[in-house]
Amino acid sequence: MTTTVGKPVPRIDALDKVTGRAAYVGDLEIPGMVHGLILRSPWPHARVLSIDSTEAERLPGVLGVLTRDHLEGIDAYFGSVVRDRPIVAMDKVRYQGEPVAAVAARDLATAQEALELIRVEYEELPLVSEMEEALVPGSPALHETNLCAEQHYDWGDVEEGFAQSDRVFEDTFTFPMVYHYALEPHTSIGHYTNQGITVWSTAQHPFLVRSDLARMFGFSLHQVRIIVPYLGGGFGSKSYTKMEPLAVALSKVAGRPVRLALSVEEAFKTVRRHAARLTVKTGVKLDGTFVARECLIYLDTGAYADNGPLVAGRAGERIAGPYRWPSLKVSSSAVYTNSTPAGSFRSIGAPQAAWASESQVDIIAHDLGIDPLEIRIKNMVSRGEEVRRGQRPLEGDPATGLRLAAEAVGWDDEAAEESGRAVSSALVTGKGLGCNLSGVGSSPTSTALVRMHVDGTLTVLVGTTELGQGSRSAMAQVASEELTVPMDSVDVISSDTSIVPYDRSTGSSRSTTLMGLAVQDGAIEVKDQLLELAALHFESPVEELSIEEGQVLCRGESIGFGELIQEEFGGVAGELMGRGYVTPRSHGGRLAQSPVFWEVGISAAEVELDVETGAIRIPHYVSVADVGKAINPQQCEGQDEGAAMQGLGHTLFEEMLYEDGQLLNPNLIDYKVPTFAELPDKLETILIENGDGPGPFGSKGLGEGGIVAAGPAVANAIFRATGVRIKELPLTPERVWRALRRARGQD
Amino acid sequence: MAINETQRPDIDRIPVSLTVNGRTVTDNVPPELTLLDFLRDWLGLKGAKRSCDLQVCGACTVLVNGRAVSSCTFLAFEARNAEVTTIEGLAQNGELHPLQQSFIDNAAFQCGFCTPGMILAAKSLLDQNHHPNEEEIRAYMKGNICRCTGYKKIVEAIVAAANGD
Numbered sequence A: 001m002t003t004t005v006g007k008p009v010p011r012i013d014a015l016d017k018v019t020g021r022a023a024y025v026g027d028l029e030i031p032g033m034v035h036g037l038i039l040r041s042p043w044p045h046a047r048v049l050s051i052d053s054t055e056a057e058r059l060p061g062v063l064g065v066l067t068r069d070h071l072e073g074i075d076a077y078f079g080s081v082v083r084d085r086p087i088v089a090m091d092k093v094r095y096q097g098e099p100v101a102a103v104a105a106r107d108l109a110t111a112q113e114a115l116e117l118i119r120v121e122y123e124e125l126p127l128v129s130e131m132e133e134a135l136v137p138g139s140p141a142l143h144e145t146n147l148c149a150e151q152h153y154d155w156g157d158v159e160e161g162f163a164q165s166d167r168v169f170e171d172t173f174t175f176p177m178v179y180h181y182a183l184e185p186h187t188s189i190g191h192y193t194n195q196g197i198t199v200w201s202t203a204q205h206p207f208l209v210r211s212d213l214a215r216m217f218g219f220s221l222h223q224v225r226i227i228v229p230y231l232g233g234g235f236g237s238k239s240y241t242k243m244e245p246l247a248v249a250l251s252k253v254a255g256r257p258v259r260l261a262l263s264v265e266e267a268f269k270t271v272r273r274h275a276a277r278l279t280v281k282t283g284v285k286l287d288g289t290f291v292a293r294e295c296l297i298y299l300d301t302g303a304y305a306d307n308g309p310l311v312a313g314r315a316g317e318r319i320a321g322p323y324r325w326p327s328l329k330v331s332s333s334a335v336y337t338n339s340t341p342a343g344s345f346r347s348i349g350a351p352q353a354a355w356a357s358e359s360q361v362d363i364i365a366h367d368l369g370i371d372p373l374e375i376r377i378k379n380m381v382s383r384g385e386e387v388r389r390g391q392r393p394l395e396g397d398p399a400t401g402l403r404l405a406a407e408a409v410g411w412d413d414e415a416a417e418e419s420g421r422a423v424s425s426a427l428v429t430g431k432g433l434g435c436n437l438s439g440v441g442s443s444p445t446s447t448a449l450v451r452m453h454v455d456g457t458l459t460v461l462v463g464t465t466e467l468g469q470g471s472r473s474a475m476a477q478v479a480s481e482e483l484t485v486p487m488d489s490v491d492v493i494s495s496d497t498s499i500v501p502y503d504r505s506t507g508s509s510r511s512t513t514l515m516g517l518a519v520q521d522g523a524i525e526v527k528d529q530l531l532e533l534a535a536l537h538f539e540s541p542v543e544e545l546s547i548e549e550g551q552v553l554c555r556g557e558s559i560g561f562g563e564l565i566q567e568e569f570g571g572v573a574g575e576l577m578g579r580g581y582v583t584p585r586s587h588g589g590r591l592a593q594s595p596v597f598w599e600v601g602i603s604a605a606e607v608e609l610d611v612e613t614g615a616i617r618i619p620h621y622v623s624v625a626d627v628g629k630a631i632n633p634q635q636c637e638g639q640d641e642g643a644a645m646q647g648l649g650h651t652l653f654e655e656m657l658y659e660d661g662q663l664l665n666p667n668l669i670d671y672k673v674p675t676f677a678e679l680p681d682k683l684e685t686i687l688i689e690n691g692d693g694p695g696p697f698g699s700k701g702l703g704e705g706g707i708v709a710a711g712p713a714v715a716n717a718i719f720r721a722t723g724v725r726i727k728e729l730p731l732t733p734e735r736v737w738r739a740l741r742r743a744r745g746q747d
Numbered sequence B: 001m002a003i004n005e006t007q008r009p010d011i012d013r014i015p016v017s018l019t020v021n022g023r024t025v026t027d028n029v030p031p032e033l034t035l036l037d038f039l040r041d042w043l044g045l046k047g048a049k050r051s052c053d054l055q056v057c058g059a060c061t062v063l064v065n066g067r068a069v070s071s072c073t074f075l076a077f078e079a080r081n082a083e084v085t086t087i088e089g090l091a092q093n094g095e096l097h098p099l100q101q102s103f104i105d106n107a108a109f110q111c112g113f114c115t116p117g118m119i120l121a122a123k124s125l126l127d128q129n130h131h132p133n134e135e136e137i138r139a140y141m142k143g144n145i146c147r148c149t150g151y152k153k154i155v156e157a158i159v160a161a162a163n164g165d
């Protein structure tokens, strides 16, 4: 029996990636392709009075200049929720770095020269840099209003809940602006002709980009082709439509394919994660039972909405944590400010929400004298319980996961010692926990095509983008398992909208579950067809047939898949095709209820703190992921380890810094991300496999959970080591040192 | 900013001769042309990647006379007479280098964008120090950033390659 599911089989892109053969958008050379560069606004908020590009247009080697005056026939606005973002600035600019014009030239040096010849006259407008000021009536407005979106939900009566509580806690936390830093910055090659558009792009959701471009440039869907080769990381930064409209519009004026390859600095000015201010008020009984929670969340969505409204909604849902709340009331808003637009980033809204929620749980536990592990377990929702009103009941068991994490980090020993074990006079250690629960999977809309060739090998076509997460390999494993053919007989073609069938998006930990099901369904259809052909061949009912290792067996006889196809089509010819449709109605409607599944994020950290310098080291970090069934355990671990390290980044030092609307650190020298030096001495991932996921073989997705609870796990550990509670991230040495001094009354 | 110099006029070019993956290359290069652009745009070797462009991330790492350098900030003419190895030159006669195999076996990459540089930096380390301990690996490799893997599996891959397993 060929079994690949559950095994650490090598990725199908392994050879490409270790030999340098793997081609990313920036490696492609399209015939006739020229190079584009963008002129960006130096001002964070200004009216654009005039743009003169005549000199630039006349420069030899320049093939086209794009400004607001060159958009005839194009609907210039896009945005996944609110269409507020223009291809290039129209009447005004709303953040420093916003595209104002672009040039296509035969080489980058000429393009650069041309940019310098474009004259733009601005009239500076008052700046909105903080959410607080943005919402004050009468303050300068970026759009009609600075309130981009507002979400509310509640159940039960929180006022009554607080009245019934023995203690009520209220705390405010802040979360920084952070940047994804996928190593490969956004890159798009646009090719416009009057018959249609082809775009090679770093797009996580090519089908959504397709519909935006079709609408904006006036084409039907079959005239727009989005091709996504390997992506150099995404983490949400390449979700929805980003630079594609600009590349296409520039190609339209230049009359040939144009490559737009952003620098890292430009990527910093394309999308980021939402900074947040979160106030959490929680009422509890003296025994630690949670009674009521009220939350007020403000998310800084920057100059344009991007995915801000959805992020606000998710932050609002996720701040309840994995806990039972008799009453809950949440208000969550996305607010415009003059800064890089904020969009999706690995588990939208969740790290912000968990930072507040999970820090406060420890504040409460400490105050009531209850063990932080126990207060969590006591209030945690369990399998089958309704997590949020009207939503899918919980299929997993987060309490078990939390206990495993605690055990792995040696929680009990710590509890016995209480806190603050001094290693030397300056070094103290502490342990901390954090956990969260996120409804994920986006919507159940994925399709796949499984082709079996006449030699019995497979080509699987999916719209899932390979960002590095290993989706092509996971899909190959599912098809290989279902049809009993070896992994090296399966190829997976992904993300070419004119070739592969529709997928909604690659994000929200959804692909293994939803596209995995579609691939499995497609493989089952092929299997059914093979069995029908074999029934004819053996003149025997289907019930007497079975398949094994690429053969159909019948009463001790066997025939290869390829031979069956040949028998049907005649000669060495033909192929079989299986479709997989995942829709809200498919699979008996079991995927329709939101969310598709619940993803836990559970972390336990052991922290070593130098009280003289505020420097933090992480000797031991544990992350738990509930994957239902690991299609590829090694790749699952990799996802979780990567997410954990990214979480430690925003916990310890990552932060985009603005001053007077200018981004101060849009580069890797001034914006530090984790390196080998920050890798915990021991980084552990625990996979829970109960086969209870809705995906193929009982699997459910992962990849996002690991980032969510890093912040509170580390801050809670610092509290246990020092008794000092820090409510702002990142926990830079300076911030920690100042907090320690303040606590000692030295400030 | 990356400037593709390919089509600029022939002013002040410097004659260079070097070997790239064992083959002799002779050309006239502008003084400001980086080794990364030379490899990618002139020679069509796209394995080395550009990310930070500031000698921080290591995505552009190649070997110059066996030493790992950031080719984004290394001028092409400085490589004259040198032996340059890129990721494309690592496998010999279709046989993967032990580090390449070890990166596969240990799942030491995801998106793969950092991988060419990561593998070459690791090679430079192992050529100097056949059996580095974990601490030495972490210290040597910190000029190479990976945003996907969380580093653990890369350390494991290098340890395994050093131990020959």
Ligand code: FES
Residues within 6 Å of the ligand: B049, B050, B051, B052, B053, B054, B055, B056, B057, B058, B059, B060, B061, B070, B071, B072, B073
């Ligand atoms: S691109 Fe050269 S070090 Fe980052």
Ligand code: FES
Residues within 6 Å of the ligand: A183, A232, A233, A468, B108, B109, B110, B111, B112, B113, B114, B115, B145, B146, B147, B148, B149
């Ligand atoms: S594998 Fe993506 S950056 Fe290292």
